[in-house]
Amino acid sequence: MWWRISVVLLLSVAVAGSCLAQGRPPRGAVVLFDGKDLSKWVSRDGRSAARWEITPDGAMQVKAGTGDIMTRDEFGSFHLHIEFATPHMPEARGQGRGNSGVYLHGLYEIQVLDSYGLASVGSGDCAAIYGIKTPDKNAAKPPGEWQTYDIIFIAPKFDNTGKVIANPRVTVRWNGVLVHDNVEIPRVTAGGIGDRMRPTGPILLQDHGNPVKYRNIWIRPLKE
Ligand code: MG
Numbered sequence: 524m525w526w527r528i529s530v531v532l533l534l535s536v537a538v539a540g541s542c543l544a545q546g547r548p549p550r551g552a553v554v555l556f557d558g559k560d561l562s563k564w565v566s567r568d569g570r571s572a573a574r575w576e577i578t579p580d581g582a583m584q585v586k587a588g589t590g591d592i593m594t595r596d597e598f599g600s601f602h603l604h605i606e607f608a609t610p611h612m613p614e615a616r617g618q619g620r621g622n623s624g625v626y627l628h629g630l631y632e633i634q635v636l637d638s639y640g641l642a643s644v645g646s647g648d649c650a651a652i653y654g655i656k657t658p659d660k661n662a663a664k665p666p667g668e669w670q671t672y673d674i675i676f677i678a679p680k681f682d683n684t685g686k687v688i689a690n691p692r693v694t695v696r697w698n699g700v701l702v703h704d705n706v707e708i709p710r711v712t713a714g715g716i717g718d719r720m721r722p723t724g725p726i727l728l729q730d731h732g733n734p735v736k737y738r739n740i741w742i743r744p745l746k747e
Pocket of ligand 1: 622623624632634635729731
């Protein structure tokens with residue numbers, strides 16, 4: 524009998540592992556986008572409907588000029604899984620090449636950009652904490668290919684007067700590669716929804732004018 528039990532255990536571990544490997548939401552996760560609609564999202568004014576496009580392959584795509592979108596709900600500390608694909612823009616350079624971004628709490632941008640093949644990357648390139656820290660490695664895939672971010676975000680802490688007593692921290696796996704390991708974020712980055720840290724906030728996705736796609740987005744709130 525023991526071998527049957529071992530086989531069942533091995534199978535369940537394998538199934539759990541492959542869920543994570545394929546980015547399927549684990550138990551306790553909130554699905555923010557399942558390929559069908561933008562019902563969990565609004566424009567960055569917090570009121571009007573999100574106007575990005577749903578593509579036939581089950582992604583949401585930046586519709587240039589319609590503006591950033593953000594989740595209706597706010598989150599404190601969390602694990603966010605998000606997949607993205609940058610467009611093929613061979614003529615474009617630098618910040619004009621497949622630019623978007625994932626803003627944690629609507630305030631701290633993890634950059635999305637086509638950085639494929641760059642020998643050295645800076646704090647404006649893909650997976651950078653924008654303007655604050657370069658990713659430890661360049662794990663970029665070519666434009667058009669799906670890439671993943673798994674982001675563990677620990678919210679800042681405040682005393683009872685509202686003063687920040689611990690900055691937020693972030694860990695990022697980019698296509699499975701650890702590129703930020705529990706990094707302190709000392710300030711908000713440009714282009715977010717405010718200039719002050721807050722205990723909770725939305726996930727905001729940036730319209731930087733390029734048709735970047737996103738899919739399979741889920742978030743798992745973390746208790747501390
Ligand atoms: Mg950006």
